Amino acid sequence: MSLYFDNNKLFDAEGHLTDEGLYAIKDGTLDDLGALEAAEHLSFCDYCLLRYTAMIDAAPDCMKQPMRDLIPQVQSLMRLRSFRIMTNRYVSAAAAVVLGFVMWGAVSTFGVPNAAALLPQQPAARQERFGTKFNTAVNGFYKSLDDTFKSFTLTAENGLDQIRAQSIGGSTAKGE
The missing domain is CATH 1.10.287 (Helix Hairpins)
Structure with a gap:
């Protein structure tokens, strides 16, 4: 026995959905092809759409509610x-x-760079100037990174000191 509705019984001789076909749509017993044909038919046939809507409206209220929120x-x-x-x-x-x-x-x-810097220069002088600026930039980066880590460490130590002070103050207050 097939679990699905027979697609040959979906439409009547006039080309409208049968009552059994409408119930199969409502119950979800149509296979993929039948569901596609029924949905396409309901999209353009007002007569069948009204019948299907009336059938759904006649259903009990418990059937109209979604299964889950x-x-x-x-x-x-x-x-x-x-x-x-x-x-x-x-x-x-x-x-x-x-x-x-x-x-x-x-x-x-x-x-x-200014216009004088764009003029051709001695390769050694240009390389020396770039090396100096590069070293200055790298040293500045490492100095700022070091300052950031020192600031972070100082903040963390201050926080730990405050926690220790509160725990010591709280334990003495409990002991009193």
């Missing part, structure tokens, strides 16, 4: 998509800011 699922999907959109915006903005700072640092370190 989709609102939480849709809300979580919307939150995820809005998070992705905002993250993409902030990442792009952060990349633009970092690129701006890098370019600003490069211009301030190496300077903007």
